[in-house]
Amino acid sequence: MPLLEVKNLSVSFDTPRGELQAVRDVSFSLGEGEILAIAGESGCGKSVLCKAITRLLPDTARIKGGSVTIDGLTLSSLPERKVQKLRGKLFSMVFQDAMSALNPSLSIGAQIAGAVRVHSPRMKRAAVRARVLELLGLVGIGRAADMYALYPHNLSGGQRQRVVTAVALASGPRLLFADEPTTALDAGLQTQILDLLRDIRQSLGTSTVLISHDLGAVARAADRVAVMYAGKIVEIGTAEDIFYDPRHPYTWSLLLSLPSRAERGRQLRAIAGTPPTLIDPPAGDAFAPRNPWALEIDYEQAPPMFRVTDTHSAATWLLDPRAPKITPPFGGEGHA
């Protein structure tokens, strides 16, 4: 049984201009010890999806339907009081901006200790301290005893992100949500934090949902990848499926737009236009207006998920047996 199962989840915001459908009918599952990346442009609903699962949405949001099951518990039907108890124990969250996630006037040791004590109020002082030092070691902060009394502003960006990760791990969650944990860091530190997520999985068996718009980061850390566009998952598969044999035109476009794929002296293949507004999203495939491979039916009817292999599916009419044959820009084993 998968650790996390999301079925047909839909989330809307009530805005003065109408209903904004931020997440539309999203289903996926996550196994024990697996790292799943959710990738897509900003505004595609990645963060809202994550907050809907952890029940951290603001009051203006409405979960319209679907269910979230973590470890056999149907989270979506539990009252907030019970969910509060599970936060931290069963799942916790690593936030994007470490500087604003940490309290500037408390030492990092005290902040991690706070997170430990919330979940084990009876723990002795010495035991709490030992646990904090253990956590600091776990997230790769050396000389933990010396670092204990330092404040967030004494640390570098990468170290702060490690501390935020230690806070999230304080109560031994089985599932970690990391919302753009590396976006504010430069490339070398990014790599280190992504490797940290993999190390944590190795040593603790924690499952991770990694939210990122950076495909390089996704390639380094994820076992499986879900690509989101306009509130929907348009393609999901193993990292190998998505990077070596992508099937959805949106995934193609994302990969083609990277400068690392481009030759010097050639134009970058940018995706024309902008994502659609999710107030009254267009009928049919939301990506169709920006999609050079769009078929006529894409403008009328939204494609269902087509199965490519057991691990891989994509929502594009190009996979329908009746679709005209096109030459995809990717494909074939070992393609790089």
Added chain:
Amino acid sequence: MPEILLDVRSLTHRYAITGKSTLTALDGVTFQIRRGEIFGLVGQSGSGKSTAARCIMNLLRPTGGKLLYKGVDLLDPKQRRANRKMLQTTRQLIFQDSGSSLNPRMTLAEIITEPMAIHRVKSPRGSMRAEAELRAKSVGLSPSCLDRFPPELSGGQRQRAAIARALCMEPELLIADEPVASLDVSVQAQILNLFRHLQERHGFSLLFIAHDMSAVRWLCSRVGVLCRGRLVEAAPVPELFENPLHPCTRALLSSVPLPDPRRERERQLEHFDADTLPSAGTLYEASPDHFVLKED
């Protein structure tokens, strides 16, 4: 060899922190920007890239060194006064965060033509409105955006407006400080294409500050690597990427993420401890046009 537009010589800047302690953000940085080239300045965060941009724009007064722009000494108040108009119009800066560098209470049309209004330049197009429309078109903004305010627009549209504003004075030196760092991948590609297209059309020199090495590789002709305030290597782009000599450059290159899981998982980070940088060093030419910092 084309004419040198900007000559930066042993530029040093120290920020005062408290009392007597200072932070050396730039330490003897020397490089030249030639007319019509795209020069990339790369380095980890905190290596002094933005400080260099601010010194070149006279937004900061450097502690030491020399800055020569078209033969004018940028640090000499007399020469600066004598050439004020030329210096203000032909050097332009684009900031990283277009959300905070565009006035939220001005329409895009006003923003784009504001430099012309400040310098009382008459638009050859007849009216400021016509000028704004033309400029907007040249950076791929639809004329319907012109009556809107920055917060109503997307990050990509705002960055286009910032570029249009910088270009309306027809600058000879454009400095772009991490212009795509806050944008989505697909929009990054649009803006990078735009920079190259505009550079080819207008022929300005561009100082492109970035930490994304793959963007620099694609866009720039030459590149300089900053490390803890020191310029450790400068070379033409193909040369630097194929034959990086300084360990700091190699560390930077080893950190470039690849959209390829198998290669990505094998990629090893090379570590470079900035404390091992020699306290004194000079650039020497390892091969034609390829300079590396070497201990004295």
